[in-house]
Amino acid sequence: MSTLHTVNKSPFERSSLASCLAHVAQGDAVLLIEDGVTGARRGSSFAEALHAKSPVCAIYILAPDLAARGMKAEDVIEGAKFVDYGGFVDLVAEKTRVVAWL
């Protein structure tokens, strides 16, 4: 009975990620897609907040969106998991509901 939260906007532009992290419940998953992946960059000002949530919920990153922006797996916070489009679909199917943080 858990929720998949997707964030598709850069946290440097909008409050979507901050708002998302403030509303996650234990066992939820957060998936960063499109410009949302920028928030997961190691050393960025959102890395800590994101990392702090990892005991509460899993953090996923859509790998093609990360690659498109010139970032590699080692550039993002520790513990983040990577999915491709198929993995995205699996997450949606696995969770009870999806909340899109626009």
Added chain:
Amino acid sequence: MSEVATAYEVNGIVAQHDEEGYLTDIGQWTPELALLIAKSEHIDMTDEHWEVVNFLRDYYEEYQIAPAVRILVKEMTKKYGKEKGDQKALYALFPYGPAKQACKIAGLPKPTGCV
């Protein structure tokens, strides 16, 4: 039925409408214009017709939307009693649908979700 005119004209005032006959500018509505629109819909306006049209205009003024038919029925019942707040009676007055046809005569935009 193809409609050539894109505007109603009454008492020298020209009011634009869309291809289905809904007024472009609700502010141009007058009771005379309502009679003209009703005529093009083949409706002879009676007191009962006016009750519905006036109700719709009041509702729009208050909420900025035209009510769905079930809301219209419910609210007409509250205001005028069961006899008037009856779906069949409303369709008898406006055969092509009270929301659609009465809204057009009332000068309101086409109701949301009404295709």
Added chain:
Amino acid sequence: MSEQPSKKKFLYINRKAPYGTIYALESLEVVLIGAAFEQEVSLAFLDDGVFQLMEGQDTTGVGMKNFSKTYRALGDYEVRKFYVEKESLAERGLSVENLMPVTYEDEDDDYAEKPSIILVDRAEMAKVIAANDVILSF
């Protein structure tokens, strides 16, 4: 407990201020269309979404429809729960007194007028989200 299994709980999450973008108006239109399908619908207002419920909106100068009046019609459409987040209000220097009153008529209680707005904190909002089946974000 006589709920039909086909009846789902829909939550509309509103996070944008009105007029600057089309999100708020689109949300409202989808709510109105969706209301015809007899599902259980509630609304959530958080972040800039709380601005949608501001009292005294006057759009004459910007030439747009003041659709804030339409929220007050939603009670007729059985949309009677407006969850508003306290922290979002506070962050914006607002309190519930700055919001317009939204009420519905309770037909089970002699048509008494009851408030639709329910103030919740962030933790409660997370629970509201988790208690719904379908989330629509705007």
